[in-house]
Amino acid sequence: MHINSIGQGPDLVLVHGWSMHSGVWQPLVDLLVKHFRCHLVDLPGHGQSDWHEGDFELSTLLAKLAEALPEKAIWLGWSLGGQVSLAMAKHYPDNLKKLIMLASNPRFVQTDDWPCAMAPEVFDTFSASLADDQQQTLQRFIMLQAKGANQPRQVIKQLSEQLAQQHEPEPDALQAGLKCLAEWDLRDALATVNCPTQIIMAENDHLIPLSLAEYALTLQPKLRIDVMPGLGHAPFISQPQQCQLVIEQFIHE
Template sequence: MDLRYDVAGVGPTLVLVHGVTDRRQTWTPVLEQLTPSRRVVTVDLPGHGESARLADGDDVLGQLLEELSGFVRSVTPAGERPHIAGNSLGGWLALAMAARGEVASATALSPAGFYVNHADKRRAALTFRTFRGLVQVMGPQMPKVMSLKGLRYPSLAAFYGHPSRVPYENAVINANSLATNALMDRVMEATFDRPCASVPVVPVTVAWGRRDMILPVYQARRVRRVFPQARVMVLPGIGHVPMTDDPDLISMILLGGSFAPTQISPG
C-alpha cells in the first residue's frame, strides 16, 4: 500500500507505530532525542494520517499487521534487523511482529490486547466512541471550543497524563481524526487475540502509564503470560499517549536505557 512515512537520524533502524485514529507526527516530541543514535522511521498506518485507506475485510488486525510487516521490510536496509516500537494499537502490532520473529526487539507503550475480559474491552471501545460523539456534536465549532483551555484539557485527559503539554494545533487535528477516522469502528470490534510467540525469544519491553484511562494499568499484569521475557514497567504521571507527557523518559525507554526507581515491574 501507499503508506506515508518519514525517515530521520542515523544508526540502527527503529520503526515507530502510532495508535488508532492517530498519525506519525505523534512521535515528534521524542525525535530529537532518538535521531542522534537511531535511524527513525515514523509511518501513518493504513487509513490514518496521509496513508491510503485499508481495503474492506473481516480481519482488520491481520490486514494491518501484513501491511506493516511488508512496510518494515521495505524500509529496512539489507542485512539489518529492525527494531520496532508502538503505542496502543501500534503496540499490539509491534508485539505481534516480535512474536513472529520479524524484528530485533519490540517496545510497546500501553499496548492494546491485554483486556482482562470482554467487558474491559467494551469499556475501552465505549471510551473512544464517547469522545468521538462529543467531538462530532461540536461540529464546525470544534476548533473554537478546543481553544478554551478549560474545555480542551478535560477532553484530552483520557489520552494524556499532562493535557496542557499538547499544543492546541495538535489537539484540533487529533480531535478531527477521532471524529472522522473510518477505521476506528473496525478496530474497536477486532478480537485482539494475543500474539503467540513461536520463534526464538525476541527482547520485549512494555511500559504502561499509571494515568492511562483508555487501557488502564492493571492490564500490564497480563503481559508476561504471553511474553515471559518481557521487561514491564509502570510509569507514574504518564497517560495513554505518553510521548508528549515526558519525552525524555519515553526516549530513554525507546533507546533501551536505564530507569529511575519510580519505574516498577508489576507481578
Template sequence: MDLPHDIAGSGPTLILVHGVVHRRQAWNALLDQLTPYRRVVTVDLPGHGESAALEDGPDMMDQLLEELSGFVRSVTPPGERPHVAGNSLGGWLSLALAARGEVASATALSPAGFFVNHADQARTIYTFRVLRGIARALGPNAPKALRYKAVRYPSLAAFFARPSRVPYEDAVIDAHSLTTNALVDKGMTASFDLPPVVDATVPVTVAWGRRDLILPVYQARRVRRFFPQARILVLPGIGHVPMTDDPNLISTILLGGSSAGSRDSPD
C-alpha cells in the same frame, strides 16, 4: 500498499508505530533525542494520516499486521534486523512482529490487546465512540472550540495526563481523525489474538502509564502470559499517549529497549 513515512538519523533502525486515530507525527517530540543514536522511521498506518484505508476484509488486525510487516522489510537495510516500538494499536503490532521473530526487539507503550475480557474491550471502544460523538457534535466549530483551554484540555484528558502539552494544531487534526477513522467502528469485533511466539529470546519492553484512561494499567499484568521475557515498566503520572506527556522519559525507554537484541538478519 505504499505507506507514507519519514526517515531521520543514523544508527540501528528503529521503526515507530502510532496508535489508532493518530499519525506518524505523534513521535515528533522524541526525534531530537532519538536520531543521534538511531535511524528512526515513522510511518502512517493504513487509514491514518496520509495513508489510504484498508480494503474491507474478514480480519482487520491481520491485514494491518501484514501491511506493517511488509513495510518493515522494505525500509530496513539489507542484512539488518530492525527494532520496533509502538503506542496502543502500534504497541500491539510491535509485539506481534516480535512474536513472529521479525524484529530485533519490541518496545510497547500501553499496548492494545491485553483486555481481561470482552467487556473490557467494549469499554475501550465505547470510550472512543463517546469522544467521537463529542467531536462530531462540534463539527465545523471544532477548530474554534478547541482554541479554548476549557474545551481542549477536558477533550484530551482521556489520552493525555498532561493535555496542556498538546499543540492546538495537533488537537484539531486528531479531533478530525477521530470523527472519520473506520477502525473505531471495527474495534468491537477486532481480534487481538497475538501470533504464536516463535522466538522467546526477542527482547520485549512494555511501559504503561499509571494514568492511562483508555487502556488501564491493570492490563499490564497479562503481558507475561504471552511474553515471559518482557520487562514491565509502570510510569507514574503518565497517560495513554506517553510520548507527549514525557518525551524525555519515553526517549530513554525507547533507546534502552532498542539497545538489546541487535543482530544481523539471517536472510
C-alpha cells in the same frame, strides 16, 4: 502507505495509535534521531496514507508493513500501534529485533478472563459516539489520553495541534481501527513472542490499567515492564526525555 525515514543508526520503526498520525511522535523523535534511523509510519487512512476498504485487515496490513520496512528493526508501537507491532512479531518474526509496546494492551477490551482492559460498555459508548460526531469524539479521545498526565494541558495542546496539522483521518479508517481495538486478541502473540519485548506503562493511564503488568507476565515471563510515574496515556509527549531513557535502556541492554 506513507513512511518517513529520518536519522542515522539502527532501524527503529514507530507506529502511532488510533486517530493520530506519525507526527505525534515529534517530541520523542527529535531525541531518537540522534541515535537511530527512525521509520515513521502513517497507518492507512491516517496522516499522509491513503485509505482503501480492507486496509485494516490484519494480514493485509502486516504484509504491506513487512514489504515497506527493513528487516531486523526495533519496533515501537503506541496503543493500537503496539498491537500492530505485536502482531508483526508473531507473523513476521524475522522483521523484529526488539519490540516495545508503549501504553498498549494485547487485548484492549475486557473479557471474563482478561479484566485488565477497558470496560466493554465504556468502549461501546465511545464507539457509538464516533458515528454521531467525529470531531467531538476525537476531541474527547484527546482528553482521555491527557487525563492523569502531570501536565494535561500540554498534552491536550500538542495532540490537538498534531491532529489539526493533517487532514482528519478517514471516517471509515477510524471505524476500522475501533473494530480492531474491539476484536483483536493478541495474547497468544505475546505468549509466543521470540524477541526481547518491553511494555512501557504510565501510572495514571486511564485506557491501559496498571493491572495489565501482572496478567502480561503470566503470558510472557521474560517481559520487561517499566512504569512511568505520574503520567497518562501519552507519556512520550509529557516526558519525552524520560521516555527516551526508558526506551534506550531496553534497546541497549
